[in-house]
Amino acid sequence: MHSHSGSFIEVIKESFMITFLVIVMMFLIEYINVQSKGRWNNYLKKKGWLQIVIAALLGMIPGCLGAFAAVSLYTHRILSFAALVAVMIATVGDEIFVMVAVIPETTVILLPIVFAIAIIVGIIILSFTDKNFMPAEKFIHPQFHNNDPDCICLKPSDVVSQLKNASFHRALLVFGFVLFIILLIIGEVGPESWDWEKVTFLIVCLIGAVVVSTASDHFLTEHIWSHIIKKHFIKVFLWTFGAFLFIHLIDNYLDVDHWLKDNPYLILLIAVLIGIIPESGPHIVFISLFANGTIPFSILLANSIVQDGHGAIPLLAESRKSFVLLKLINVLVSLLVGGILLMLNY
Numbered sequence: 001m002h003s004h005s006g007s008f009i010e011v012i013k014e015s016f017m018i019t020f021l022v023i024v025m026m027f028l029i030e031y032i033n034v035q036s037k038g039r040w041n042n043y044l045k046k047k048g049w050l051q052i053v054i055a056a057l058l059g060m061i062p063g064c065l066g067a068f069a070a071v072s073l074y075t076h077r078i079l080s081f082a083a084l085v086a087v088m089i090a091t092v093g094d095e096i097f098v099m100v101a102v103i104p105e106t107t108v109i110l111l112p113i114v115f116a117i118a119i120i121v122g123i124i125i126l127s128f129t130d131k132n133f134m135p136a137e138k139f140i141h142p143q144f145h146n147n148d149p150d151c152i153c154l155k156p157s158d159v160v161s162q163l164k165n166a167s168f169h170r171a172l173l174v175f176g177f178v179l180f181i182i183l184l185i186i187g188e189v190g191p192e193s194w195d196w197e198k199v200t201f202l203i204v205c206l207i208g209a210v211v212v213s214t215a216s217d218h219f220l221t222e223h224i225w226s227h228i229i230k231k232h233f234i235k236v237f238l239w240t241f242g243a244f245l246f247i248h249l250i251d252n253y254l255d256v257d258h259w260l261k262d263n264p265y266l267i268l269l270i271a272v273l274i275g276i277i278p279e280s281g282p283h284i285v286f287i288s289l290f291a292n293g294t295i296p297f298s299i300l301l302a303n304s305i306v307q308d309g310h311g312a313i314p315l316l317a318e319s320r321k322s323f324v325l326l327k328l329i330n331v332l333v334s335l336l337v338g339g340i341l342l343m344l345n346y
Contacts, residue, residue: 011248015241017189020180021201022068022236022314024208026228029072031211034223048080052122055083056115059090059308062196067091067311075318081129084315084322085329086122090115093309095284102291106300114304121333162217169225170212177209232317239317240310264296264342271299272334275306276327278313298346302338306330 058066070087073079079087092099092114099107162170183189184202191198212220271286290300306327316323 007248008245011244012241013189015237015244018240018310018313019233019237021204022072022240023228023233024204025068025072026232027208027211027224028204029069029076030223030228031215031219033076034219048082048126049123051079051083052086052119052126055079055087055122056090056118059087059092059118059311060111060115062096067093067308068314071311071314071318074315074322080126081322081326082122082126085125085326086118088308088312088326089121089305089330089333090118091308091311092304093307093311095287095304095307095309099287102287106290106297110297110301110304113301117305117333117337121329125329162214167217167221170217170220173212173220173224174209177205177212181205181209236314236317240313264299265339267295268299268302268335268338268342271295271303272306272331272338275303275334276331278308278310278316296342296346298338298341298344301341302334305337306334 055070058070060066067087070079070084074081074084092111096107096111099110166174180189181202184198184205190201212224215224274286286295286300286303289295290297308330312323312326315326
């Protein structure tokens with residue numbers, strides 16, 4: 001009973017951590033959009049091929065932060081759906097850390113292949129989808145009022161007075177950031193060891209803390225609180241918690257290893273289906289099986305293509321239609337690539 005309650009607490013902690021990081025990403029995207037009045041992303045909107053390359057590069061960032069950023073850009077109508085597909089194909093999630101540690105030579109080969117596939121598939125989808133294939137308006141976060149002189153992110157002259165006379169919203173957000181940063185530092189949330197991932201989380205949180213501490217009252221109230229916190233925090237947390245809880249229950253009651261048989265095509269199908277799960281843990285089994293020589297490279301590659309760590313969970317909360325279509329495309333690509341390589345005995 002103790003272990004189950006402990007695991008449940010871990011699910012809550014991990015769900016909160018992912019939600020917090022997603023919200024901070026939204027803060028930063030909103031800040032850049034409002035501060036620049038959206039001008040910074042005009043070039044990306046015009047250059048579809050550039051979107052694909054940038055998305056694939058975002059996906060190559062170890063962990064899921066690149067995918068989180070891409071989802072934010074997509075829900076802000078900055079990245080196209082084709083670019084979103086590219087970033088999710090390129091994203092290997094937290095497995096990248098395990099792969100570098102366990103199979104470094106294979107990782108050096110696998111990552112460029114995944115990157116190339118992401119760009120190729122993204123360009124193909126871009127040629128078949130309308131440029132306006134984006135989330136519905138109700139999913140869009142950035143809102144800046146071009147004719148409103150008060151719609152700015154930062155008034156340097158007001159920073160000190162804003163902190164001295166902090167509103168409830170500002171005080172609550174600053175307290176939340178300070179608490180989260182302390183929990184991150186002492187290892188209560190996030191990675192336990194001080195690795196690249198934990199340092200990145202800390203930097204992102206510190207930037208977010210600066211934003212909520214110095215932002216104008218208008219930006220803090222209208223954009224961060226009304227447009228992001230109220231509309232998205234609970235929704236993202238509930239979807240994240242639900243997904244993690246489901247994964248936790250599956251891990252407790254199903255033995256994935258038992259499903260793996262001698263038929264390589266069945267293993268390929270299982271690897272792709274498990275890749276649909278928006279979580280890093282279940283996929284590590286395929287890295288271990290490959291390292292032990294149990295499965296071929298083609299199956300490891302197929303699993304890497306279709307899975308994207310936690311990256312797609314925020315998309316599930318924002319646009320389920322996009323999530324389903326994206327996963328369907330990634331499944332087809334992974335089965336095609338994996339099947340061809342398997343027939344070639346790779």
